[in-house]
Amino acid sequence: MEWFFYGFAFLMAVAITASAVxxxxxxxxxxxxxxxxxxxxxxxxxxxxxxxxxxxxxxxxPKSPR
Amino acid sequence: MASASSLAASIxxxxxxxxxxxxxxxxxxxxxxxxxxxxxxxxxxxxxxxTAFAVISSxxxxxxxxxxxxxxxxxxxxxxxxxxxxxxGWAVNASFAVSLWIMARLSRSVVRHSGxxxxxxxxxxxxxxxxxxxxLAGDSTSVEWLEIPPYATPMLFIAYALIGGWTVVTFRFxxxxxxxxxxxxxxxAFFWFPWLYSVAQIMLIFAPARGTVxxxxxxxxxxxxxxxxxxPVGLAAVYYxxxxxxxxxxxxxxxxxxxxxxxxxxxxxxxxxxxxxGPVPAWVLTAGIxxxxxxxxxxxxxGINHHLTMVGSFHMLKxxxxxxxxxFGAVNYTLSSLLGSTMADRNVSEVVHFTHAIVGHSHHxxxxxxxxxxxxxIYYMLPRILRKEWPSAMLISIHFWTTAVGVIVxxxxxxxxGAREGLEMNNANIPFIDVVKHTVAGLELRSYSGMLMxxxxxxxxxxxxxxxxxxxxxxxxxxxxxxxxxxxxxxxxQ
Numbered sequence: 236m237e238w239f240f241y242g243f244a245f246l247m248a249v250a251i252t253a254s255a256v257x258x259x260x261x262x263x264x265x266x267x268x269x270x271x272x273x274x275x276x277x278x279x280x281x282x283x284x285x286x287x288x289x290x291x292x293x294x295x296x297p298k299s300p301r
Numbered sequence: 302m303a304s305a306s307s308l309a310a311s312i313x314x315x316x317x318x319x320x321x322x323x324x325x326x327x328x329x330x331x332x333x334x335x336x337x338x339x340x341x342x343x344x345x346x347x348x349x350x351x352t353a354f355a356v357i358s359s360x361x362x363x364x365x366x367x368x369x370x371x372x373x374x375x376x377x378x379x380x381x382x383x384x385x386x387x388x389x390g391w392a393v394n395a396s397f398a399v400s401l402w403i404m405a406r407l408s409r410s411v412v413r414h415s416g417x418x419x420x421x422x423x424x425x426x427x428x429x430x431x432x433x434x435x436x437l438a439g440d441s442t443s444v445e446w447l448e449i450p451p452y453a454t455p456m457l458f459i460a461y462a463l464i465g466g467w468t469v470v471t472f473r474f475x476x477x478x479x480x481x482x483x484x485x486x487x488x489x490a491f492f493w494f495p496w497l498y499s500v501a502q503i504m505l506i507f508a509p510a511r512g513t514v515x516x517x518x519x520x521x522x523x524x525x526x527x528x529x530x531x532x533p534v535g536l537a538a539v540y541y542x543x544x545x546x547x548x549x550x551x552x553x554x555x556x557x558x559x560x561x562x563x564x565x566x567x568x569x570x571x572x573x574x575x576x577x578x579g580p581v582p583a584w585v586l587t588a589g590i591x592x593x594x595x596x597x598x599x600x601x602x603x604g605i606n607h608h609l610t611m612v613g614s615f616h617m618l619k620x621x622x623x624x625x626x627x628x629f630g631a632v633n634y635t636l637s638s639l640l641g642s643t644m645a646d647r648n649v650s651e652v653v654h655f656t657h658a659i660v661g662h663s664h665h666x667x668x669x670x671x672x673x674x675x676x677x678x679i680y681y682m683l684p685r686i687l688r689k690e691w692p693s694a695m696l697i698s699i700h701f702w703t704t705a706v707g708v709i710v711x712x713x714x715x716x717x718x719g720a721r722e723g724l725e726m727n728n729a730n731i732p733f734i735d736v737v738k739h740t741v742a743g744l745e746l747r748s749y750s751g752m753l754m755x756x757x758x759x760x761x762x763x764x765x766x767x768x769x770x771x772x773x774x775x776x777x778x779x780x781x782x783x784x785x786x787x788x789x790x791x792x793x794x795q
Contacts, residue, residue: 240508244500251496255565267480268558275550275557277479278407278541282326287548290621290681292694 325409330685332411333402336418337686338769340398341679343426345762347390350433352755354383359751363744373437381436381448388526389429389449389457392667395675396534397422397464400487402682403541404468407484408475414467421463428456444505444515446523451506458498465491482557486537489565493529497522513581517573524572527666532568532634535674536560536603539631542681543610546624547617552609556602564599567592574645578654593645596638604635622697626677629705633669637662652727657740657747658719665712668754673704676761683765689773696764703757710750718743 262268279285358380360367368374397418405412412418432449435441440450449457468491472484501522504510510518544551551557573581573589611628618625641662644653653659680697684690691697718740725736 237508237510240503241510244504247496247500251493254492259562262480271554271558272550274479274481275544275554277477277481278545279548279550280326283545283548285549288546288617288621289548290546290623292620292622292697293690293692294694 326406327685327688329405329409329411330402332413332415333405334686336412336415336422337398337402337682339419339422340394340401341683341765343422344391344394344398344675345765347386347394347429348758349762351383351386351391352751352758354379354386356748356751356755358383359744359748363741363748372439378437378439378441381441382433384446385429385436385448386433388446388667389432390426392531392671392675394422394425395672395679396490396531397425399538399675399678399682400468400491400534401464401471402686403483403537403678404471404487407477407481407541408472409477410471410475412471413474414470417463417467421460421467423460424456424463425460428453428460431456442506444519446526447501447505447519451502454502454506458495458502461495461498465495481541482551482554482561483537483541485558485561486533486540489561490530490533490537493525493533497525497529513579516576516579517581517585520572520575521569522572524575525569527671528564528568528571531667531671532564535630535634535671536564538674538678539607539627539634542623542627542678543607543631546621546627546681547610547614549610549614552606552612556606560599560602560606563595563602567595567599571596571645574650577645577647577650590645590647593642597642600635600638600642604631607631607635622691622694622701623677623681625701626673626680629701630670630672630674630677633665633673637665637670640665652723653719654723656719656723656726657715657743658723661712661715661719664708664715668704669708669712673708676700676704679765683768687768687773689768689771691764692767692771693764696760696767699760700757700764703753703760707750707754707757710753711747714743714746714750 267274276285283289357368357374358376361369361376361379365376372378401412401418429449432453435450435453436448441448442450468487472488501518504518505515505522509515540551540557570588570592573585574593577586577590579586607628618628643649644658644662680691722736722740725731725739726733
C-alpha cells in the first residue's frame, strides 16, 4: 500500500515539474519574457497613471498631489 | 456580464471618457467586497486569538507555573495552537483576501461566482476551528506544522481546492494581455500549496512513511509552506503595491522575472537543512544546503530591485501607511532570507539548531516579512473595497511602531539568546540547567516585545472595526481614494 502512495507522490512531483517547464516554455512562446518595459508598466492605467502616488495617511496627503 | 464601459454608456451616454477606467477599476474592487471582507474579518479574529496563545505560551517559558492548572493550556498545546492559528488562521486567510484582490485587479476581471469563495472560506474557518479545538483537547498529530488532527484536515483541503480553482478561472477569464510578475507568484503559490499539503497529509497522517522518510517529508512540507506559499504571496504583494503606491514602475522587470524563476527552481529543495546532523542520507542534506545557498540569487535580485525602485522616493514613507509596512517587510525579506541561507551552513547549524534562534528566525520571516506586508496590503485594499478612508491615522501609526519595534526586539533577543544557548550546549563542561537559566532574560524580553505587538494588533483591529461600522460620508465615497484626501480638495472637486 505504501508503495502506491510513494508512486503517487513521485508522479505528482513529475507532473509539477513538467508543469513548471511547460509554463516557462509557454511564457517564452507568448512573448511574456520580451518587452520588459511594457510588463512593468502594465499595472498602471489612465486612472492610476505612472507618476502619481496612490496612498497617503488619512488627511496627511501633500496639498498639491503631483 | 456587462462591462463597466457598456454599463456606463447605457446609463448615461454622455459619460466622460475617464469615468470608464475608473468605473471599471471600482467595479472590480467592488466585486471582491464580500469574499475579501469575509477573509479579512476571519484573518483579524484569528490574529487576535493567535496573539493570545502567543503571549500565554511565551510567558510560560520563563514562568512555568503560569496557567498550569488547565491541561488544555499547557505549553505543548498553547504553543501548537499559536502556530496553527497564526499560520492557517491569520496568514492564510489574509493571503486569500490579498491575493484574490490583486488577482482580480491584475487580470482586469470582476470576481465571478463569489459564492464559491464564501463557501471555501466557511469550510476553511470551520475546519480550522475544529482543528484548533482538537489541538487544545490533546488530539494534535505531533507532526510540526501539520498538528491539526486528521478529522479536520479534509475540510481545509476542500476549501483550498475551491479557492485555487477559482484563482485559475479568474486568471483565465481576465482581460489583461500581460502576466504581471505578481500573477506569476500567485498562480504558482496556488498551484504549489495543494501539492505540498496533499502529499504531506498522505505521507505523514493517512499512510505514514516509515522511519526517517517521515522527517524528510515533514521538513520538505514545513519549509515549503513558508517558501512556496507565504513567500510568493508576500512577494506578489510587494511587487504590486510598491510600484503602485509610488506611482513608478518596478526598477527592473527583468530582475523580477529572474527572481521568480530562480525561486521556483531552488526553494523546493531547501527544507532539508532543518535535518542537518540528523540520521538522513548525507547527500540529501548537502543538496538542501546547496539549494539554501542558491536562494541567495532570488533574494539578492529581489532586494536590489525593491531598493532601486525606492531610491528617490524615501520621503513617501512619511505619507503612505502601506509603503511603510511594505518596505519594512521587503527589507526583512532580504535580511531573514540571507540569515536563513547562513543558518543552513553546517557549522552555523551545529550551534543554532534546537535553540531559540530558530524561533527568532521563524518570526523574522513570518512576521517581520510576511505579516507586515499583509498589514500594508490591507491598508491599501480596504479603503478601495469599502470606499471609505481609514478612520484614524494615529491608530495606523501606533500599529506600525508597536509591531515594527516589537518584532525587531523579539528577533534580536531570540537570536542572541539562542546563539549563546547553542554555544553553551556544545560545551560539555556547562551543566544543562545553567544553559537554561541563561536564556531566561532573553525569553522575558520576548514576552514584553510580544505584548507590545499585541497593542499594535488591538489598534489594528479597532481601526478595522471602526472602519466597517463608520457611515460612508460625501467626503469619502469616491471610488479612487487617497488621490486628494484632504476634505477641502474633495469638496472642491464635487
